[in-house]
Amino acid sequence: MSGEETPTQQQQPEQEKQPDEPPPSAPEAPQESGASPAAAAEEEKPLPCRALVLTGYGGYDKIKLQVKTLSPPQLKPGEVLLRVKACGLNFAELLGKQGLYELLPAPPVTLGMEGCGVIEACGEDVKDRKVGDRVIALDRSGMWQEVVVVPANRTFPMPEEMSFEEGAALPINYLTAYMMLFEMANLRPGKSVLIHMAAGGVGIAVTQLCKTVPDVTVFGTASASKHETISQGGVTHPIDYRTKDYVEEIRKISPKGVNIVLDPLGGSDTQKGFNLLKPLGQLIVFGAANCVTGQKKNLLAMAKTWYNQLSLSTMKLMQANKAVCGFHLGYIQDEELFGSSMMKLLELYKQGKIKPRIDSCYHFEEVAEAMKRMHERQNIGKVILLPEAKKEEEKPKSNPEPVENVEKNEDAPAQQKEEVTEEVKAEEN
């Protein structure tokens, strides 16, 4: 959120809330569209804004629900102000919490790389977005808050029939799957694909996109309890990696192996994936989930993953007739590539060919439970976070703890200055 903090605000911080008082929601969006940015800014008063802030590296308790008091946003040209309705939880945030995601700024930092909501104001030069538009938005961090400033070119209009939850579930999982399958691997009819974590957000996106190409065989590893769901979703051969050797299982079905391996695990699984490739096959490494065994950093698992990683000489690669690629959405800066890929995905959505599967939705207060669900490998599809305060009757029995006033100047992308006036401790486990 951009906008300079006025001296008045610094002198008169918002009063600390009572322990049993629910954290406030920021005021609703103005109803009429098209208000000029200057007029809108004049009308605006400092806003309370609930945000999930990573305060240090470690377990669930390091993510705090804070209420910042935001000064009226001074939008730069090309920026829009978004009222966030739903946000996506990604594996990257599990890594970020442990200090293992290099693209996340150092704490304290508001987490969140994707979300969607309604535009409340537009900066100068924003031609193709207007107040009231429902959009999907992406940023490096900072999306897990009620109101956020984002570049307009990182927002994408939502189809009318798309829910906010679906909108928040789409960008990272589906862009990753789409770019790997179609930009890198050039998936064609008749090919076979192995995807690990097949019941997770990216796994389900990969499966649905494979189904848009005729006659593609999908091998997917997942816990046994998820097999029925992923089979219905399009995985041809679900494999329980917990009780079976997936390499043996694949070889029983396809002795020559597979054409494409998508590897989000790293370590010894990358080596296995490489060996499973048919001649001219392609391995795409896009994660290192094997480093993560629980909510806190596991140095042994990290060392093991590092030690067992695939090591190849180009000579060996040439003789193997195989391709090894790396993919990381966070390092893609090409706005055109983002835009064109999102347009294709939104078109596929409108045609009913893809549809994000929502595993569960949690309010900001429940972020620890949401993360636990992923760490404990329970999710099938996307875990969503909702900025809207949990209703009184839904509240957990224990009251949130009050905290001292903290003045904070977070180094978020829009160089926002914000004052934290209240913090509600996220649920601990």
Ligand SMILES: NC(=O)c1ccc[n+]([C@@H]2O[C@H](COP(=O)([O-])OP(=O)(O)OC[C@H]3O[C@@H](n4cnc5c(N)ncnc54)[C@H](OP(=O)(O)O)[C@@H]3O)[C@@H](O)[C@H]2O)c1
């Ligand atoms: N490079 C990129 O640009 C990019 C972008 C997005 C995601 N990714 C990577 O893609 C992978 C999937 O990400 P996602 O956000 O879609 O998450 P996710 O798939 O929802 O992850 C959770 C599921 O993965 C499985 N899993 C396997 N190993 C796990 C582990 N060590 N810890 C927790 N769960 C594990 C579990 O299901 P089962 O027990 O059924 O296997 C679990 O339910 C991650 O490695 C992530 O880093 C990379």
